[in-house]
Amino acid sequence: MSDAMHPAIAGAQPSQRAEKRPEAPLFEGAYQDRFEKILTRYPDKRAALLPVLHLAQEVRGWVSPQTIRRVGELLDLTPAYVRSVASFYTMFNLRPVGKYLIQVCVGIGCDLCRAEEVAEKFLELTRTRIGETSEDGKYTVIEVECLGACAFPTVVQVNDKVYENVKAEEVEGLLKELD
Amino acid sequence: MAYPYEHPRETRVLSKYFGDEDAIGIDGWIERGGYKALAKALGMAQDAVTEVVKDSGLRGRGGAGFPAGLKWSFMPKDGKLPNYLACNADESEPGTFKDRELMRWTPHQVIEGIIIASYAIRAQHAYIYIRGEFVDIVRVLNGAVVEAYERGYLGENILGSGYGLDLTVHAGAGAYIAGEETGLLNSLEGRRAEPRVKPPFPAQRGAFGMPTTVNNVETLASVPGIVENGADWYRQWGTEKSPGTKLFSCCGHLQRPGNYEVPLDFNLKELVYDLCGGPPEGRELLGVIPGGSSVPILTADEIDCDVSYEGIEAAGSFLGSGGLIAMDDSTCMVRAVRRMVEFYDHESCGQCTPCREGTSWLAKILRRIERGEGREEDIPLLLDIGANMAGKTICPLSDSAAVPVVSSIQKFEDEYMGHIRDGGCTAKR
Amino acid sequence: MDNDRKLINVTIDGIEVSVPEGKTILEAAERLGIVIPRYCYHPALSAPAQCRMCLVEVEGAPKPLPSCVQQVQDGMVVSTDCAEARKARRGVIEFLLLNHPLDCPICDAAGQCMLQDYAHETGQLRRRAVEPTVVLGRDHVTSEIVYFADRCILCTRCVRFMEEIAEEPVLQVIQRGHKGYIDTMTDELFEHPFSMNIVDVCPVGALVNEDFLFKARSWDLDQTASICPGCSQGCNVLLGTKEQRVVRLKPRPNPEVNSHWMCDYGRREVVRWGAGIRAEVPMVRESDRLVAIDWSRALDALVEALSEASGGAKAIVSPGASNESLFTLRSLMERVGFEGGYFHVTTGSEQVLKGFPKLALREDRAANARGAELLGFERVDYVYGALLGHRGVVFVLEEALDGAPEDFGEGVELFIYIGSHLSPAAGKADIVLPCPIWAEMEGTFTNFEDRVQRFNQALRPPGLARPIWLSFSVALARLGAGEPFTSVAAAFGALAEELGVYSGLSYERIGLNGATTAAAGSAAAARR
Incomplete structure (x- = not known):
């Protein structure tokens, strides 16, 4: 990410970073610059809501009530409205997630090819349950609907990296690779 | 190098450069003839561009198959209001992954199509609404958009034509229903992606209340070729009602899953057996869903048809998005259907009662049957719930959820009855 | 507005009807008295067409259509009650009841x-x-x-x-x-x-x-059409009453006043009005104490006292008293010489309903300040100031006299207190007459924009309390001023005859929806 990011793409950065700064200000520095660029691309402020929530989540790691209020202030929307929209979309974490958000596709394409075994392996090795964060704060494993790469089952996305053709026996290696 | 598989019987028009890393960047793309169609289009009258696309018979590749040129022609020409183009890159129909590959390998093909379409409909701003989960693809696309700005294909006075266009990449955030065109518009406006009641149609009142055309990625990617080579060139493939080539995303129990591009008069059975290699060794094909999980399932002996819109419809299903899901005899049909219904349950926006409540009820019954707690009366009940859901809602998601249930009961009732009688699944998964 | 639009013909359930272009099927059906079941549709809100309860069959349409948004088209043939439409409705009800706690x-x-009503109507007996x-x-x-x-x-x-x-x-x-x-x-x-x-x-x-x-x-609950007395807006309401108490107020639709809405203040405030120690019997002073007597003797005492009075009359009235009460009071005062009537209005901040700005919780927290003004009563900040030094007759109508000076009512010729509640200040009165609160009587209020509106009686007044227009008209008759009013309509009729501003209005014409005075009507027309 650089200061020179083109306005056309400033809002299209759905990013889940390993490093999360839940208390970081919204927005400053390069993020302030991106925020302002986003606003130039739409005829009204409301339309910037999804990009700005993505931006906030990139910084803070999740969409907390404080984030919702701040985003509402920035875009002249009520907190209830922002909460309503944020809760409609599955990518906005309304609760904190681990350093690595592991999303295992269980869509029909992957399910036909035993995606559940991959998901179970992740849960077993991270010692978590679906949606819960491991005690060390490192992992949150969730099952997600079709990630749209059905020819490469099972598809797993960790933060913003996509892994294709993941087999249950490869899960351990994948987890090691993360660290 | 093809990606992931290539077959000599394919007709690679859109996917010609899949797997070719050098085609991704703008220089490589221009070397391969990119942006020539744009130059040609900008030299034509706007309505002449629309006319070529109309004549080509190109139909919307998002699933509904509405003629693209006709859709463009609904846009007001008086310039009183700003017109918008929205490229629907929210590909999320289970079993469909063609737009993802088009953007991954040939982002400039898509962008060129967007610019030409925007010119034809007199839009000054276009948005690519890309599925938020496509984090890796977004990066590719972003790079390509910036390149296009740098080379003057976007921005003011494109190629000295006087025409200017801004293009903004807008990432969704996890909602299948944002792929429905009016859901997309609401989402683009910063709202819940709830589909709108039509009329008014997007061409009358779309994004931000302004006239808007929403086109699928594959539709737009088809445009440069048509503009450059003419309608007749495009019509050399396919049928009268379904001209051209189309990408089929093939997944499930296949030896060579992947995207295959074939003319629309290609045989479906050959697509499954020859191109995709059929089911894995030692397995028999049980059924095929030819157009994404929203269309009826066909049994193995119903697939000897051509893949045109009308061909698949005659066989009892729909071309839909071209997401082909193959299931072999290891498949537990109840589980597969339950999984598809759970998807729709998860993705229902919740506005309409039949969809909000019906999807989760269907899923509960299917889970119960799968657990071996089904009752014989569940079969007519599932069919009746399906009837109460189909055609009763604002958008077709409700129908989509009912389709796998109803079609699988029609064709694989034994699977259900087996679960009910035997108290669970006996398939060798 | 409807008149400017083209009329088109549609057939609904076999009946043909002409409706203006642009109306929805649901609205057109209502003209025929056919109420299509609905949940999300509300006449004053946008229609999202999402509950799917109002689906109807339209000939030639491939699917049932939501009647709340589907506009009628010429020659359209609609069925709201065919098997298909009923099945769709039954389906929706079943879906809604799936997770309903019953x-x-x-x-x-x-x-x-509405869930109970329609579930009953569809008649599905068994849960599937x-x-x-x-x-x-x-x-x-x-x-x-x-x-x-x-x-x-x-x-x-x-x-x-x-x-x-x-x-x-x-x-x-x-x-x-x-x-x-x-x-x-x-x-x-x-x-x-x-x-x-x-x-x-x-x-x-x-x-x-x-x-x-x-x-x-x-x-x-008994339901009575009334007017909220909480402020000068005059929201049309339904009073819900039970066991001699107002339990709740609900807005009664009136597009000219409050649409389908009313404020929270009105609902909270006025339900309490009947509480407290009520004045239930007429009383007259006998030496140093008030003694309960019947109405006939109380009015005798009133008439006698007034006949003997030498000074003129002044009054402190409530801006919540009805037009008819104020009118008869004034008429009675005129018998001894009307020297002034005063009222004080409690005020609060105005709260406009932004999406229907005709409606606001008005600054004046009283129903009939405008009516009192039109009857010649004067709005003052400090009512007791206006009576300083007055030695003649004093009337107090429906004013609790909280905050009255200690010596209020002393040194006057005659002090008549008419109220619904017993107040300490009433202890000094020569005659105390019990009257009902607004919910216990009928009458009219004139709202802030000169709209006259009727409220009906929902409760029985306690004890012998009786509306003042009635008791004073009897007193007036005994003083030789014509016949007593036999109805509140007659009282309003007399008022309209005497007061030019109300000319042309009758109790009947006001009806349940109210009517504006001629002056207000032409002012409104001029604004348009």
């Missing part, structure tokens, strides 16, 4: 619940679902309104009220699909002067007023 016996909405219902919780959304999530059918009427009418989108659908529910911002309650309308628009028992919770079954 706690009607303890639900506030029972008896006025064997799956257990989803149990959700309940939570406050304002300090007074509780949301029962299980009962909610997600019609979003409340959401749209806050968005479109209150113009403060503080209540929203959270989550999506079957996980959806209505809520405010996390852990916040919202406040809005018109918040309780969300309870009214809720077609089921999902949003309930905690103040009314478990107090009464709706079918045990």
